[in-house]
Amino acid sequence: MACPICGEDTVRAYRPFCSKRCADIDLGRWMQERYVVPGREGEEEGVPEDDAPDQIQ
Structure with a gap:
């Protein structure tokens, strides 16, 4: 298996x-939001309404 950063053997x-070093490079890319996991179109960031805790009134 080849390293996804440099291509060397894992x-x-x-x-x-x-x-x-390569693991840290990858982590840094995630932290800088250079990688993203696509969501469904129209989905807003945050907690979906179905999963939001009930508010006490």
Whole structure:
């Protein structure tokens, strides 16, 4: 299996990466929002209404 960052062979301790460096590069990309997980069209960010806790009135 090849590391998705540099293409080198992976190492069991850092799989799917080859090293801590490549794992950290990937984490940094997620934290900078360079990667996104697509949602459904029209879905707003946050808690869906069905999952929102009931408000006490």
